[in-house]
């Protein structure tokens with residue numbers, strides 16, 4: 001698959017008023033967004049997600065490194081902008097306008113007019129589920145409705161690429177699910193989506209690939225199935241004797257504190273689960289469940305960022321010496 | 322031709338929406354009500370002051386009305402001009418509407434042009450409404466001199482245009498309207514004082530001391546460089562107008578060109594500031 005957005009050692013330093021106040025928000029980023037995928041761009045607050053997105057849109061300018069969009073380097077060019085829809089983080093839309101007027105305004109900026117404009121605005125209102133509120137003032141919209149109008153605004157020209165900065169942050173669970181469904185639908189229509197988020201669960205469900213950013217550095221980038229490591233098997237038993245418990249533990253099985261009758265055993269992937277089951281059977285414990293345990297994105301995140309955190313701590317120690 | 326059209330389409334769309342937004346601002350209505358009060362209030366004040374109703378009284382009193390109204394229009398007008406010019410860009414940078422607009426196929430100069438034109442539409446409409454009120458007030462007094470009034474309003478607008486352009490340019494550095502508003506007031510006040518610079522030059526020229534000469538030269542350069550806003554003021558002509566008076570068309574054309582040149586310089590400055598600004 002072709003890359004529609006490519007960054008090459010992209011670096012951004014925000015210059016402070018004084019020396020030593022400079023903030024390195026992005027360090028030598030090599031990111032690639034491929035055609036037709038949903039790339040989840042993850043990282044805690046302040047890790048540089050918004051900075052990356054603003055660079056892609058030409059709202060700010062790189063300190064060094066470069067980026068290419070649809071193979072072109074002239075980032076501010078109208079050709080590129082025509083193909084990108086953008087939803088900023090926590091955006092506001094002219095309060096004094098009706099939902100539909102907001103979309104007409106943005107549509108006109110693409111040169112849409114007359115019947116085309118009307119049709120497009122109708123389509124995107126339908127798509128984001130805002131047809132009924134189209135004639136209400138934006139002032140009276142809920143947060144979820146504003147976000148939908150924002151999404152509609154990004155879609156009004158039917159762009160190939162969508163760049164959404166924290167599209168579901170601050171919304172209630174139902175609104176989140178609806179927005180997620182819309183995003184999947186757009187991907188299925190062949191659009192490329194770059195979605196930033198600091199909430200992992202939000203994007204784990206829908207993304208093709210994830211990139212994890214931490215402190216301005218891309219820690220990992222790949223398909224979820226490749227990134228998540230082999231999983232343990234979780235066995236839950238009832239009535240486990242203390243003796244059997246000891247034997248299991250000495251055999252490398254992680255035994256969690258019993259909750260009531262039930263004890264949870266974590267069998268590492270390198271151990272034969274049948275041995276564990278046999279042992280439990282011999283000890284007259286009864287089986288409750290056996291299931292593979294998938295590593296979650298959250299665990300991956302902690303693993304990746306945790307390493308980074310540890311490394312940073314060590315480096316500091318070294319420099320202190 | 323189609324190129325020209327498509328170039329102006331973006332700015333025009335932005336201008337229209339800027340205008341709509343501006344018209345919703347309560348402060349505009351507040352100023353309009355204020356000017357309504359002043360203009361019609363001046364009628365009552367003068368009626369109260371010159372109750373005698375003698376011949377000379379009427380004369381003095383229309384003069385006073387005109388004086389109050391002309392001053393009120395240019396003062397309220399310039400305040401609105403400064404406030405609107407200082408706020409349109411910073412507000413949109415602050416609330417990120419500028420991000421969404423600039424991510425559409427709109428170049429930064431087109432965005433600025435749209436905003437600037439929108440501001441001018443607001444200022445013009447506002448001035449027209451205040452002028453209409455003034456006209457009505459004078460009509461009541463049977464002291465109508467429409468052409469002179471119209472010329473005066475026209476020149477007032479071109480004075481606003483200079484203030485607007487430089488306030489707008491300064492606002493392109495800011496993400497709040499506070500500083501550019503203060504800067505706008507400063508521009509307005511300084512622009513009305515430039516005549517004193519010439520005084521300074523002339524007086525400094527009388528001694529031969531080095532420092533004086535230096536100050537004199539600086540004053541002269543500033544006098545040439547800074548816009549002289551007082552030149553646009555037709556207060557005297559209006560107040561002391563006699564039936565049959567008219568403005569010299571050359572003078573008006575001169576002032577209009579003078580204003581347009583400063584406005585273009587101001588806009589270029591705005592673009593130069595905004596071109597590489599990090600949003």
Ligand SMILES: Nc1ncnc2c1ncn2[C@@H]1O[C@H](COP(=O)(O)OP(=O)(O)O)[C@@H](O)[C@H]1O
Nearest residue numbers: 014023025043044045046047048049050051052
């Ligand atoms: N305009 C700015 N000036 C200075 N520092 C900034 C600016 N914008 C962002 N930063 C800093 O850059 C880092 C990355 O910010 P950002 O890209 O907004 O992170 P994220 O979107 O992942 O929360 C943060 O440390 C933030 O404080």
Ligand SMILES: [Mg+2]
Nearest residue numbers: 049050051089
């Ligand atoms: Mg962010």
